[in-house]
Amino acid sequence: MSNRLNLFFGPQxxxxxxxxxxxxxxxxxxxxxxxxxxxxxxxxxxxxxxNVGFLQGFxxxxxxxxxxxxxxxxxxxxxxxxxxxxxxxPRAHYIRTLVLEMARLSTHLLWLNGMAGAMGFYTVxxxxxxxxxxxxxxxxxxxxxxxxxxxxxxxxxxxDLPDGFAAKMTAxxxxxxxxxxxxxxxxxNNRVFRKRTDGVGVITQEEAxxxxxxxxxxxxxxxxxxxxREEPYAAYADLDFEIPTRIEGDSYARAMxxxxxxxxxxxxxxxxxxxxxxxPAWNRTPNPFKWNIPPGEAYVRVESGRGELGGYAVxxxxxxxxxxxxxxxxxxxxxxVLPRILVGMTVPDIAHMVSSLNISVxxxxx
Amino acid sequence: MREHKRAKMWxxxxxxxxxxxxxxxxxxxxxxxxIEIPPTMLAPYDASRFGMGPMASPRQANLLLLTGYLTxxxxxxxxxxxxxxxxxxxxxxxxxCPIDGGLYYTSYNTINHLEWYLPxxxxxxxxxxxxxxxxxxxxxxxxxxxxxxxxxYKRYEENIDYYRRNQERTLGKKFLEELKQVEWxx
Amino acid sequence: xxxxxxxxxxxxxxxxxxxxxxxRRQRVIVSATxxxxxxxxLWLKEQAGYHQLTLISCVDWIEDGEFELxxxxxxxxxxxxxxxxxRIDRDQPVMESIVPIYVPAQPYEREIHExxxxxxxxxxxxxxxxxxxxxxxxxxxxxxxTKAYAQRTYDYEQ
Numbered sequence: 001m002s003n004r005l006n007l008f009f010g011p012q013x014x015x016x017x018x019x020x021x022x023x024x025x026x027x028x029x030x031x032x033x034x035x036x037x038x039x040x041x042x043x044x045x046x047x048x049x050x051n052v053g054f055l056q057g058f059x060x061x062x063x064x065x066x067x068x069x070x071x072x073x074x075x076x077x078x079x080x081x082x083x084x085x086x087x088x089x090p091r092a093h094y095i096r097t098l099v100l101e102m103a104r105l106s107t108h109l110l111w112l113n114g115m116a117g118a119m120g121f122y123t124v125x126x127x128x129x130x131x132x133x134x135x136x137x138x139x140x141x142x143x144x145x146x147x148x149x150x151x152x153x154x155x156x157x158x159x160d161l162p163d164g165f166a167a168k169m170t171a172x173x174x175x176x177x178x179x180x181x182x183x184x185x186x187x188x189n190n191r192v193f194r195k196r197t198d199g200v201g202v203i204t205q206e207e208a209x210x211x212x213x214x215x216x217x218x219x220x221x222x223x224x225x226x227x228x229r230e231e232p233y234a235a236y237a238d239l240d241f242e243i244p245t246r247i248e249g250d251s252y253a254r255a256m257x258x259x260x261x262x263x264x265x266x267x268x269x270x271x272x273x274x275x276x277x278x279x280p281a282w283n284r285t286p287n288p289f290k291w292n293i294p295p296g297e298a299y300v301r302v303e304s305g306r307g308e309l310g311g312y313a314v315x316x317x318x319x320x321x322x323x324x325x326x327x328x329x330x331x332x333x334x335x336x337v338l339p340r341i342l343v344g345m346t347v348p349d350i351a352h353m354v355s356s357l358n359i360s361v362x363x364x365x366x
Numbered sequence: 367m368r369e370h371k372r373a374k375m376w377x378x379x380x381x382x383x384x385x386x387x388x389x390x391x392x393x394x395x396x397x398x399x400x401i402e403i404p405p406t407m408l409a410p411y412d413a414s415r416f417g418m419g420p421m422a423s424p425r426q427a428n429l430l431l432l433t434g435y436l437t438x439x440x441x442x443x444x445x446x447x448x449x450x451x452x453x454x455x456x457x458x459x460x461x462x463c464p465i466d467g468g469l470y471y472t473s474y475n476t477i478n479h480l481e482w483y484l485p486x487x488x489x490x491x492x493x494x495x496x497x498x499x500x501x502x503x504x505x506x507x508x509x510x511x512x513x514x515x516x517x518x519y520k521r522y523e524e525n526i527d528y529y530r531r532n533q534e535r536t537l538g539k540k541f542l543e544e545l546k547q548v549e550w551x552x
Numbered sequence: 553x554x555x556x557x558x559x560x561x562x563x564x565x566x567x568x569x570x571x572x573x574x575x576r577r578q579r580v581i582v583s584a585t586x587x588x589x590x591x592x593x594l595w596l597k598e599q600a601g602y603h604q605l606t607l608i609s610c611v612d613w614i615e616d617g618e619f620e621l622x623x624x625x626x627x628x629x630x631x632x633x634x635x636x637x638x639r640i641d642r643d644q645p646v647m648e649s650i651v652p653i654y655v656p657a658q659p660y661e662r663e664i665h666e667x668x669x670x671x672x673x674x675x676x677x678x679x680x681x682x683x684x685x686x687x688x689x690x691x692x693x694x695x696x697x698t699k700a701y702a703q704r705t706y707d708y709e710q
Contacts, residue, residue, distance in 0.1 A: 011443055012394045012422075016404070019396065019440065039682035040440045041397070044473045047691060047698050051472065059469060066398040113404060130409040147401055147494055209603050212656035223628065230631045231578055299579065299624060299633055312609045312622065312635075327607040327624075335659040362398065365682060439684060467706070472699040474691050475683065478706040536705060538685055 003028050009350055011040050015114035016067070017354050018361030020334070022342075029346050034339040041365040049324045054080055055153070055288040057321065062148045064326055065363040067110050070103035071304035073152040075326070078233060078300040079313035080154040084285075084293045090235075091279040092156030097235040098169075098272045099142065099151060100302070101265045105176075106135045107305035108262050111358050115255065116187055118351040119196055124187045131179050134172055141165060156282025166273050173266050180262060188259055197251035201341055201353055204249055211340075212332035215307025216261065217357055219245045220253035227303035239271050251356040258358070292319050306330055306358050328363030335364065385428070385454065386508040392427035393420035394447060397434025399461040399494045406497040416504055424450040429507075430484075434494070435463035435476045441483060442541055445533060448484055449545070453519045456511075458488045458503055465489060482532040485518035555630050556580050559600065567592060575635075582636045586647060589638050593623060593653050602627045602634060605654035610664045614694040617642045619670060623650070640670070649674030667692040 005026045011019040019040035025033040045064055049057045061076045062069035074096060081088065088096075109132040116124035136146040141162055143149035151158050187193050203213070205221040218225060224245045228236045244260030246253035285291070293315045301310040307329025314322040334357070342353060395403055407413050407420065421427040424447045436444060448455070459480055462468035467478030480486060487510060490503040510516040522529060534542050556574045563572040563582060570584035570592065584592055596602040606624040613620055616639075623636040640647055649672040650657045659681070661672040666680050669690035680686065689696040 011440065039475075039680075039684065040437055040443075042437060042475050042682040043435065043470050044475055044691060044698065047474070047696075048470070048472055051699070063398055063469065066401045110401075110404075113408075126409040129404050133405050133410055136405075146496065210655055212605055212654070214604075225628050230628075297581075297635075299635060301633070308606065310606060310624070312607060312624065314611050323609070323611045325607065325609040331659060332656045336656050467702075471707075472702050474696075474698045474701050474705075476706075478702065482710070535708070540685070 004032070007347070013354070013361075015118045015351050015355040016110055017114065017359050018066075018365075020361045020364075022338075022350060022354075024342065024347070024350065026347070031342050031345050031347070031350075034342040036335055036339060038335075038361065038365055041362050043366070045366045046324055046326065049321055051320065053288055053319055054291055054293070054321065055285075057324070058150050058153060059148070061326075062150060064366055065304070065309075065328065065360055066147065067360055067362075068103050068107040068305045069148055070099050070152060071302050071309050072326070073150070074100060074234070074302050075300055075309060075311035076313075076324070077152050077154045078302070079298050079311050079324070080293070082298040082300060083296045083313060083315050084154070084291075086155050086285060087283055088156050089280050089283055090277045091160075092281050092283075093235040094272050094276050095157050095161060095281060096152055097239070098161075098269060099139075099149070099157070100234065101268050101272070102135055102139065104305050105262060105265045106132050106139075108258050108265075109135070111258060111305070111355070112183070112187075115355040118355045119193065121187055121190075121193065124183060127179065127182065127186075131176060134175075138165075138169060138172060141168070153282070153285075155285045156280070158282070160281040166276075169269065169273060173269060176266060180259070180266075183259070188256065193255075194252060196352070197255060197356070199248075200251045200349065201345075201356055202248070202250045203337070203341070208249070211336045213307070213337060214329050214332075215303070215305075215358070216254055216257045217307065217333060217337075219243065220257045221249040222247040227301050227308050231301065233300075233302055235272065238275070239268055241268050241271075251352065254356055254358070290319075292317060293321075301327075304329060306360060306363075307333075309363075326363070326366055328360070328366065330358070330360045331364045333357045334359045334361065382512055382514075386511040387417040389416070389418050389429045389456070389504065389507070390421045390427045391418060391429040391431045392424050392447060392451070393422055394444070395431070395433050396436050396440050396444065397432075397461070397463060399434030399463075402494055402497055402500065403431070403433055406500050411497040411501060413501065413504070416501070416508075418504070424448075425452060427451055428455050430455065430457045431460060432457065432464055432480065432486075433460045435461070435468060435470050436480065437475045438477065438537060441477055442537060445483065446545065454516070455519050456487045456507060456516055457484055457518055458490065458507060459486045460490050460495060460500060460503070462491055462493045465491065468493060477536060483529060483536070485521045485529075487516050487518045556632055559630075559632065559634070562600070563592075566595065578632050580632060580634045582634060584636060584638050586638045586640050589621075589623065589636060590648055590650055590653065592636055593625065593650055596625055596634060596636070597653060600627070601629055604628070605650075605656050605660075606633070608657060608660035608664060610668045610670060610692075612642075612668065612692070612694045613639070614642070619645050619668060621647055621664075621670070625654075645670040647672055651675055666690065669693065 009022040021037040023035045061072045064072045109128045112128040143151040208221045224243045226243045241264045295317045297314045310327035312325040316322045464480035470476045488507045560572040572582045602625040604626045609622040611620040618639040626633045665678045
């Protein structure tokens with residue numbers, strides 16, 4: 001008689017992934033099978049976007065992924081700009097880059113909160129939330145809200161940066177470099193963290209390519225691929241930054257790639273503040289009540305905190321979008337890689353793997 | 367005068383003092399409002415100075431925090447969780463979505479009125495509310511506990527037919543039959 | 553634009569029954585028929601190095617009585633993103649599953665099966681992904697009115 005047990009790892013998520021359910025089949029302590037159940041966060045965005053005008057869609061799209069909302073706005077804005085032929089002034093490109101890199105920093109800090117919390121490093125948990133809160137306060141200076149900004153619109157950004165923002169941002173960045181050093185001492189160079197993550201959850205480059213992985217998970221297997229280099233958008237073509245890569249493909253490699261990306265984000269923001277050009281921060285768009293976009297289709301992509309975030313938009317000449325399909329980078333990670341990689345591990349590794357693969361369920365469910 | 371009143375409360379109603387200063391929320395975040403819970407519970411807003419600390423099991427918790435929208439699947443789990451909590455138990459709804467559907471009122475998968483399915487003690491409006499708003503809501507709940515008006519759990523038992531009718535209409539008969547397997551503890 | 557043009561010429565020469573064109577820099581659109589899709593995708597993956605299946609989209613053209621399936625594949629080496637499209641009948645929507653070619657096709661086909669009602673014979677698991685106890689039309693079809701459904705189910709008179 002076998003010792004198989006179905007363990008329902010319920011919608012209360014361990015870490016900060018979002019509500020989903022992993023039903024693992026255990027034989028003793030070892031996982032022999034895993035099945036993912038979703039739908040706890042499904043709101044039907046793509047249907048709701050078809051019923052509202054183009055500008056009205058922006059309060060919706062930032063809510064698709066709560067941890068990294070600005071990249072979703074960037075996708076919708078880029079899609080509408082490509083379909084309608086709208087130009088964006090250079091200053092707006094730089095401000096968008098600033099906002100997107102701040103969003104990347106805040107989502108990486110949220111990842112750090114989840115990863116450290118899933119392993120029991122509760123001090124780093126608190127530090128990461130504190131640093132993220134400072135970024136959210138800077139966001140509320142720019143856009144008026146902490147989490148959902150509705151700031152990137154077609155044609156540019158909603159309003160220009162406030163006076164004195166550069167000084168506050170620079171002060172935060174100087175502090176943050178010291179905080180990164182603290183994270184190194186407390187977590188990334190910590191012997192316990194290394195023991196728990198070295199060699200755990202190894203993904204080879206062939207497996208990563210076969211399963212459709214993108215983002216930091218793919219860069220940790222040795223392939224230096226980043227949408228910001230492959231197809232530069234916003235102001236990334238003019239900025240100087242590196243693509244951190246590692247070759248081991250285990251959980252420690254993924255953690256170090258994300259840590260290096262935080263460092264590169266700081267570098268990018270400093271360059272943006274130095275090189276910010278003058279000029280308008282937005283171009284006028286048509287009257288939203290009378291705005292029809294000619295029929296067409298467009299696929300746009302950005303590098304969000306988790307990988308290649310894409311949007312496929314189709315218009316048909318009316319004043320509504322025909323179809324807006326979002327491609328969340330966490331879908332292959334959560335539905336293809338996670339059930340496969342959990343086989344052979346033990347129960348404490350479930351929260352570890354969910355955090356290590358940086359799975360965000362809202363962008364799978366939409 | 368205030369100290370005298372407090373001392374009197376401590377001798378006549380010590381359980382209220384204990385209840386309001388140890389609200390233990392169950393660690394179940396439902397919707398996008400959940401992103402403001404870590405800053406509130408941890409640094410920098412630190413809800414543990416109010417006596418709040420997250421609990422993993424519903425049997426050990428007495429506060430259900432519904433942070434944001436609820437889909438149909440989540441509502442099934444939330445009702446089960448609520449009924450497993452021991453009384454007195456309180457519900458704080460966080461965000462505009464449980465009030466009237468919020469931004470997702472046309473969605474085919476999110477409920478629009480939480481009050482039809484579960485009794486709510488404190489509503490916090492916003493999309494999304496700041497951590498300070500959340501702490502104000504918690505303080506309001508503490509006042510209501512002290513005044514004795516936080517009686518959502520009593521309303522649930524007295525009007526159980528109303529709540530069951532709505533639950534069946536939205537979630538289906540099969541859900542109610544599965545729910546009967548959970549023991550009621552009052 | 554050299555590599556996009558080269559890919560378009562190779563595709564048009566290799567397959568008859570499809571039309572490939574360059575949409576813009578790093579975007580190529582291939583309009584094919586339903587039967588050609590698996591061979592085109594296999595050729596793109598094995599002969600042209602398009603290893604990544606990014607997304608499978610479905611668009612509801614209710615006026616034409618058709619669904620349009622769009623397969624998005626991308627190549628790391630060239631940076632080109634190709635959209636291979638095919639129209640299928642809306643009343644009996646069936647499309648051969650491409651899971652044997654691209655592993656991540658499985659969840660995307662499962663999602664389209666649930667939200668549009670397209671059948672993918674050959675996909676190992678087409679059980680519902682997001683919704684349970686769903687007895688209405690597949691929700692992303694154009695004839696499903698989400699506001700009316702929400703009012704009926706979540707906003708009825710007390």
